Amino acid sequence: MWTYIAIAIGGTLGCWARYAMTNLVQAIYGRGFPYATLSINLLGSLLMGFLFFATLERLTISPAVRTGILTGVIGGFTTFSTFEMETLLLVEQGDTFKALLYVFLSVVPGFLGAFGGAYIARNL
Numbered sequence: 001m002w003t004y005i006a007i008a009i010g011g012t013l014g015c016w017a018r019y020a021m022t023n024l025v026q027a028i029y030g031r032g033f034p035y036a037t038l039s040i041n042l043l044g045s046l047l048m049g050f051l052f053f054a055t056l057e058r059l060t061i062s063p064a065v066r067t068g069i070l071t072g073v074i075g076g077f078t079t080f081s082t083f084e085m086e087t088l089l090l091v092e093q094g095d096t097f098k099a100l101l102y103v104f105l106s107v108v109p110g111f112l113g114a115f116g117g118a119y120i121a122r123n124l
Contacts (some may be wrong), residue, residue, distance in 0.1 A: 002064040010072020018077045033098060034086040037079045038106055044078035045110040049117025058121060 018040055025036035048070065055066045083106055090099035 002062075003067050006064045006068025007072040007075075010068040011076035012072075014073040014076025014078075017073075018079060034083075034090075034102060037082050037086055038102065040077060040079050041083060041106055042109055042113050044074055046113035046117045048074050048078075049114035049119075050121045051117070052121075053118045054121035054124075058124065 021040055021043075022036040025039055029035045051069055051074065055061055055069065061069075083102075087099050087102055090096070090102065
């Protein structure tokens with residue numbers, strides 16, 4: 001039961017953080033390219049890589065809290081379904097280059113972020 005509560009609380013916090021970051025990034029860079037979702041997914045990848053291994057190998061926290069952080073906060077913060085929809089809309093608008101650029105910039109640096117987060121957690 002505590003795990004579900006931790007996920008619900010974490011998910012709420014992650015969604016609030018995503019909404020706030022979306023508003024901030026769009027206010028700065030506009031909506032011509034999905035910078036908000038891209039930055040959220042890259043930061044989320046880094047945080048997931050770091051927190052997954054830091055809470056597995058270095059920190060002692062309860063399984064419920066760990067799940068609340070990883071599944072709730074990070075899961076609520078990142079935006080894979082939004083990423084997919086924005087990519088589809090770019091293609092449908094005839095911006096195939098932007099769509100491919102978006103996919104590349106999300107996947108490659110996202111993986112590097114997860115890898116970097118894991119490396120940092122393991123080598124602090």
